Amino acid sequence: MNDKIKKRILRTLILAAIGLSIGGGVAWWQIEFQKARVIQKGSYASQSGVNVAGLDIGGPFTLTDHNGETVNQDSWPGQYKLIYFGFTYCPAICPTELQKMTRALTALGERSEKIQPLLISIDPERDTPEVLASYVDLFHPRLVGLTGTEPQINDVKRKYRIFAARVDDPDLSDYTMDHSTFTYLFNPEGDLISMYRIEDDHTFMAEDMRKKIPSVESVN
């Protein structure tokens, strides 16, 4: 191995370690933040069995989908929404979480047709509809990518309690983003009914969604 390759490998390893520690920090921050919010609201009661009651998360939005169409929270009537906030330049966590989302939907079978998967970009500067269009295609045929103006993205981040911050690293050719990694499940009425973390695998997600979403047959 020549020195150049050694240096390159070392750099990759260092970057990976930095990435992991940032990820861990963000996860810790998210958990503490959510706990604090529940305590503030003074409510631990949960009707759904998942500790999301009392969390004031969600609400109306206006964004642009990957086909350039303006959409809002009512654009998928009657559908549950599985929402992940991320960005297409994300080197590791976003692709992993989106793959997990796809695997969970696949495991759900027919019932997944009642769910609209959404990726909302926290990096609207680079994530244009065109960029999102080619990205969402890599994960799920029905995954819709959403972007918007900076004020629109800031508004949705605030309502959905998403932490996201730009990180400028002189060792990288371009900036990256530090961000929350929750996947949210909303019912058709717009209530948050589940929140999945990095630690929750696709089997857990599918089981939880199976409990919360009535089967196609039981609706008929």
Ligand code: NI
């Ligand atoms: Ni990411």
